[in-house]
Amino acid sequence: MEDPLQYLRELLAKPDWTDDERRWLLHYLEHTPATELKTLLLEAFRERNIPAYDPALQESLLAGIHARMQPATTVRRMGWWRAAAAVGGIAVLLAGGAVLMRQSQPMKPVAKADVHIPEEVNGNIAPGGNKARLVLRNGKTVVLDQTADGHIGEGNVEKKDAELLYASEEGSGGGSNTLITPRGGQYRVRLSDGTKVWLNAASRLEYPVAFGGKERLVSLTGEAYFEVAADVQRPFFVMVDGMKVQVLGTKFNVNAYTEEKQFTTALLEGAVRVTGGGRQVTLRPGQESAFSPKSGSLKQYDGDMESAVAWKNGIITFRNDELSAVMRDLGRWYDVDVAYEPGLDKEIHVTGAMRKQEHLAEALKILELTAGVHFTVEGRTVKVSR
Template sequence: MMKSKEAIILLEKYENGTITKEELTLLESWYNHQASIGKAEISDEELEENLAGIWTALPQASDESHKKNIRIWPMISIAASVLAVLSVGFYFYNLNKTQKKEAMALLSSEIIPGGNKAYLTLSNGKRISLTEAENGTLAKQEGVTITKTDDGQLIYKVTNTGEKGGVSAFNTIETPNGGQYQVLLPDGTKVWLNAASMLTYPVNFGKNERRVELSGEGYFEVAKNKLKPFRIKTDRQEVTVLGTHFNVNNYKDETKASTTLLTGSVSILNLKSSERAILKPDEQGILNEKSLSVQQVNAEDAIAWKNGEFLFNDEPLESIMRQISRWYDIDVEYKGVNPTDRFGGSISRFENVTKVLEKLELTGGIHFKIQHRTIIVTN
């Protein structure tokens, strides 16, 4: 007879429409067996009531209720409307905590952490998947050789200083949800891109400045050049530096943009109001719809993502879940919980998503369910 863990996988396949005829036959045989050994039969009305309340009962289920191991499998046929809930609802109801974690891990097995994934678009319009491209030279433009390495880096190296550099040829590197990448620009500046981010830059910088455009989040280690300031333009601000280390977070779905300085000095310009601010190390410039402000922070916290960590320090739940959504490439739904409530915690970004969610649950007040590639947040 099929094991219960295998049954959960088949029930998930039935729900999302990917189950084969052979698997459906096996599932039906297993389910009928479970029904035949059950000790209770319930009516359709009672079943509907049980299904409606089972999710809200789950988070409050005590260890004692699990020890009782009450069998509530009904004598019913495999109907889609029932199986969609039975697959995670009734089955989880009878599992102890250890079994529940194992089952959640099975359901999340397809939700893997992000990695080195990106697309490079050359000035001629050619689009290259850096995930699939072989290591080595990808292209040569204006005396610059573009190379991909095996550790997730895109390197621009000037190979012919005799050729005239120009700012007319622009390249774009874009990371999808679940992606990150590192770029070494021709001037020696290093850029780390977080998930769902985009950087547009010239193959050769001009004589008077080094200008790039950013969407999303990037950490910059700018090569020093007092004669050519480095400027980062977003849709909300422009950051100007001569040579320093800093992080820019400018996702369009966030209510604010932030620039955090680790070393050196940076100037921030609010493109809407023309406000300016000069940052010192361990300061963060925050730009919202109304104004630009500066606050003291631990700058290392802002680049936890670059160092492979999630670090949530009294952050709104909706902001935390957006970070998780980008990195694991999943959707998020809220049911009966306030997305503005604040939580904290830290964990590796390369853990299974269930580990991340369990760490957040320890803070109290929230619970998570996984359905396909959607995380449902409940209280």
């Protein structure tokens, strides 16, 4: 083939691949030296005046390619993943930094690729950012994104570079603070014991100004990623409506949005004990649990850690998720409401990823092309139709 780069462009731009095309790509990735693939990738970026490849997108892009190649019987061979790492970024060139595939059923043709956005909005609904408010123990509320860096309130907490830093526990006094992120907001906090917490959009974390007694306890609504400071004498507890996560020192993610069907806990390091509905499971690294507040069921399974914490790393990712769940995620991050055409199939399953820095119009354009639906934005409402 005279121009493999051009063929790769054409192949990745197609909505679906034939078995022959899948076999060609597997063969190409397994037999082309990594240095040559890197050269091809750099050439593609130079042609489009793109300064650098964002490595944070690599795994999500590869997951997208993998999803499209599932019908190929040789897809489970391991060698191609190493080679694909050098070429994964080509998908960015074709999708403007986002990759989404409809996995559960064949692609529907879409006649119009552009999302209709009224002039007063003009497609510029920006993504979320570091926004939150802090409710102090004296009841005072501080809007953090409108507050300069420095000490806040009673002086035991400092704001620095979109993060709250609490003083050591000695002499901090009692009482609790509450950190609240709006839709379209996220924030970080280092608690008085050294535990670090990343709080996702539309979430709420209540915690003591200083941990006293024989345990450390916080309450969560929404989603947060924790890196808990080890203290074998004082276990750390995350309390969620009907569920409790007990920790000794570890890294884990808890997704407990009340509008979701289940609360999930994903463990990256250490060990946690999850209790809910009268049952209890102990997770090992790489495992997740899912608790249903409605039925009280609690299950344990091997999980997808990269997907579970992608939001913390600047990526919105979906792994065979229903369209309605995808739109709830987008609604929280872009602070928009979603309305569906009557009778629309909201159980379409979507796999893929996009950068959280994308504006809404670009995110919807990619999703429109891949999910076989159409979006119209009116004010801050996204209407979904066939």
